[in-house]
Amino acid sequence: MALLYYVLLLLCLVYVSWSTIWNKGYMEYEAPVGTVSISLDDAHSEHRQHHRGSNSYCSRADIGCRVWDAAESAQRGSDRSLLATTFVRDVYERRLCAATDVQCAKVWEPVRTEQYFIAGAENFEVRQLVR
DSSP, rough: OOOHHHHHHHHHHHHHHHHISOOOOOOOOOOOOOOOOEEEEEEOHHHHHHHHHHHHGGGOOSSSSEEEOHHHHHHETTTTTEEEEEEEEEEEEEOOSSSTTTTTSSSSEEEEEEEETTGGHHHHHHHHEEE
């Protein structure tokens, strides 16, 4: 009787393992209906014309602002992500060693650094298109 109990218990465990792990019985499959895409668009032109003086971050003495449109600011990370640039730090460097040098202690030396905010980035519109 004990042998029959353990055989049935083993069969139950095998069945549960097979149906959940290999057969993926816990998942429900559906065919995709459409696609979703996101984009970054400029706000209306009347908002973009007078935003540099009205933003408090543009009036800082140490960091200025530059105007970029949404196409310049948008960067795709992958198919599912969209990054919008709001702050930029550009480091300009000068090469110290020639490309043919075998040993070089320091290859690049910073010459100057520019940093600025993207003016009116808060007015960009994120649009979602479902097809």
